[in-house]
Structures are given as structure tokens and as C-alpha cells.
Amino acid sequence: MAYRTFRQEYLHMPVVTRAYTTACVLTTAAVQLELITPFQLYFNPELIFKNYQVWRLITNYLFFGPVGFNFLFNMIFLYRYCRMLEEGSFRGRTADFVFMFFFGGLLMTIFGLFVNLVFLGQAFTIMLVYIWSRRNPFVRMNFFGLLIFQAPFLPWILMGFSLLLGNSIIVDLLGIAVGHIYFFLEDVFPNQPGGGRLLKTPSILKVIFDSPEDDPNYNPLPEERPGGFAWGEGQRLGG
Structure with missing residues (x-):
């Protein structure tokens, strides 16, 4: 019964979230089984551009370290907020969601050339x-049952938590910076006087990912509650 429940939940995940989280878990499993090593995955510009090991442009986003608390913490947040975005503000816009992945990954790769990070996941x-927190500014968050705050503070709370664990905050600052650039270009600048949309999803992505049969009247799950995890659980103000 538990197996069927997990299988149904897995198949119910939206396609991009399912593909990315599966790739992350399988990559970590392959490292744990010593089928591959992190040295074959990490971001190294010299190996990418001189030795043509172009797979590193992708694999450095798929490995979050050995199985342990840090890995589980990242997987839960990755699954939760990736799914909330895909089922929420990107519902019926899979091509736009994939383009956001490409845009964010490209910016992080460029910044990664200067901040000496080897894994960007x-x-x-x-x-x-x-991005989710800025699109849901009135959601109240409950982090580990200890802190209650509104959603836009969540990335900064996570950065502080990472600092307490002894991790470098450069990784968190990079994610916040790239997220803010995307949010500004997609949600803020188009609504300014004289502004407009600078990010346009290529037609080829729309042909591949967007289904014309999507029901525009579909009512998705509330964006702040896709998975039932208590960490970072949200509730809309007044709700």
C-alpha cells in the first residue's frame, strides 16, 4: 500500500519538478554506489571549455553532497518550492518554467566563473x-515551529540557518541575486512606465512543452501547500 501511495504521488508530480528531483536523487545514488565520483560532476570552467566536458554544466546542479541532513534538507525544499511554482504561477506554462530554469542556470554559471563554486544546486x-516568496508576499511561514514570518523573508531565514550550520552564505546570496534578477525582469519591470517584457520564451520550447489541450479553467492546488511538509509551511494572511 505504501509503495502504491508513493508511486501515485510520484506520478502526480508535475513534469519538470519530477524530472529535476529524480535526476538529483539518481545522481546522488550513483555517487553513493561509487558508480561515479563528485570529481566527474563539479563545475570546472577549464575542463568544460578546454577539455569539452560540457556535461559539467548540468551535473553540477544535480549533486547536493552525500546522503545526510544537508541532502534531505535541500531535497525537501527543492521538491516543495519547485512544485509550488510549477503548479501555481506557472500552471499551464511549462515552457516558461523551463525557460526560467535555463535563464537561472545560465546566470548562475556566469556568476560561478567568478565566485569559485563547484556545485550550484x-x-x-x-x-x-x-521567486515563489516574492510571488506570494502575504503568505505567513512557520519555520520548524520556531519562527513565524511572511514569505519574502524565507530566503534570508534559510541563509541565516545555513550560516548557523557553518556553510558559506555565498551560495545563498547567489541564489537570491539570480532569483531577484528574474523576478524583476519578469514581474516588476513590465509593469513600470515604459517597461516591457525582456524575457520571452523561445517558440521551440512552447512547441515542445506547452499543450494546447490544457484546461484554462483548471483549479490548481493552492501554491503554498503542495506536499504536506511542516518545514516552511505557509498560510495566507486572513485565511
Whole structure:
């Protein structure tokens, strides 16, 4: 019964969230089983551009370290906020969601050339959290049952938590910076006098990912509650 429940939940996940989280879990499993090593995955510009090991542009986003608290923490937040975005503000706009992945990944890769980071998956998760939090500013968050705050503070709370664990905050700052750039270009600048949309999803992505049969009247799950995890649980003000 538990197996069927997990299988149904897995198949019910939206396609991009399912693909990305599955790739992260499988990559970590392959490292744990010693089928591959982190040295084959990490971001190294010299190996990418001189030795043509272009897979590193992707694999450095798929490995979050060995199985442990840090890995589980990142996976839960990745799953939760990636799914909330895909089922919420990106519902019926899978191509736009994929384009956001490409845009965020490109910016992080460029910034990664200067900040000497070898794995960018955690920064990418923070980017997703930041975009969701700015699009849901009135959601009240309950972090570990200890702190109650509104959603836009969540990325900064996570950065402080990371600092308490002894991790570098450069990763979190990178995710916040890239998330803010996307949010500004997509949600803020188009609504300014003289502004407009600078980010336009390529037609080829729309052909591949967007289904014309999507029901525009579909009522998605509330964006702040896709998975039932208590960490970072949200509730809208007045709700």
C-alpha cells in the first residue's frame, strides 16, 4: 500500500519538478554506489571549455553532497518550492518554467566563473524559493515551529540557518541575486512606465512543452501547500 501511495504521488508530480528531483536523487545514488565520483560532476570552467566536458554544466546542479541532513534538507525544499511554482504561477506554462530554469542556470554559471563554486544546486534551490516568496508576499511561514514570518523573508531565514550550520552564505546570496534578477525582469519591470517584457520564451520550447489541450479553467492546488511538509509551511494572511 505504501509503495502504491508513493508511486501515485510520484506520478502526480508535475513534469519538470519530477524530472529535476529524480535526476538529483539518481545522481546522488550513483555517487553513493561509487558508480561515479563528485570529481566527474563539479563545475570546472577549464575542463568544460578546454577539455569539452560540457556535461559539467548540468551535473553540477544535480549533486547536493552525500546522503545526510544537508541532502534531505535541500531535497525537501527543492521538491516543495519547485512544485509550488510549477503548479501555481506557472500552471499551464511549462515552457516558461523551463525557460526560467535555463535563464537561472545560465546566470548562475556566469556568476560561478567568478565566485569559485563547484556545485550550484543549492543556489538554484534558493532561487526557486526566492521567486515563489516574492510571488506570494502575504503568505505567513512557520519555520520548524520556531519562527513565524511572511514569505519574502524565507530566503534570508534559510541563509541565516545555513550560516548557523557553518556553510558559506555565498551560495545563498547567489541564489537570491539570480532569483531577484528574474523576478524583476519578469514581474516588476513590465509593469513600470515604459517597461516591457525582456524575457520571452523561445517558440521551440512552447512547441515542445506547452499543450494546447490544457484546461484554462483548471483549479490548481493552492501554491503554498503542495506536499504536506511542516518545514516552511505557509498560510495566507486572513485565511
